[in-house]
Amino acid sequence: MEQTINIEQIFGILRKHSKMIAISTIACTLLAFIVTFFIMTPQYSASTELLVNRKQSSDANVQYNQVQTDVQMINTYKDLIVKPVIMDTVETKINKGNSHKLTDVDEMVSISNNQNSQVFSINVKADNAYTAADIANTTAETFQKKAPKIMSGTDNVSIISKAKPDLTPVSPKSKLNILIGLVLGLLLGIGIAFIRELTDKTVKDESFLTDELGLTSLGVINNIAEKDIIKKAIMSVSSSRLTRRG
Known part of the structure; x- marks a missing residue:
């Protein structure tokens, strides 16, 4: 049997489960906060820049070809820098005299x-x-020194900008993480609310029996809260006593 929900019912479901949705939102936001700041x-990031530029010829055509060759050489340099021939030396220099040894x-x-x-x-x-700035500068200096030997005398690498420590972390992004936690918590709460509502097979009103199931309604028995029963019983006893006294 296909079940449809209109806008009024949607808002009704949200109101009915508002407490659970609020708890889910707060819990996920708090979890995101704890993970971001405590786990x-x-x-931190640091960068150093290198220029690939050999001594230029006075001939314009030769000069253009040299520039294009230098640009193409960068792809080779990019692969070479992260190879063990450079990184092993960098790692050794960084760990020299350092009690906290870095790997990888x-x-x-x-x-x-x-x-x-x-x-x-x-x-x-x-x-x-x-450490980030030290690794960046050590890598640049090591590559600049080793490149001519590895690339058969090609000496066209210059360091134009050294890395400096930046004390502002690049990750985690605390505001974004907390916002993600809040949104996920809200969506999770709403999702659970609708799942609970759609999987609830209890009869909620008389129209379901008559319209959906085609049954005949013989009457409705109202549910009376226990506190109302006690209240009415007390009132009945009090009224009976007053009648006897009269």
């Missing part, structure tokens, strides 16, 4: 560049702002 580890430094490093640009960036994310 998730803040991540290569997973903290990413490379980015704009299309047709001779500049590319070494980006690092770590749980410490100073």
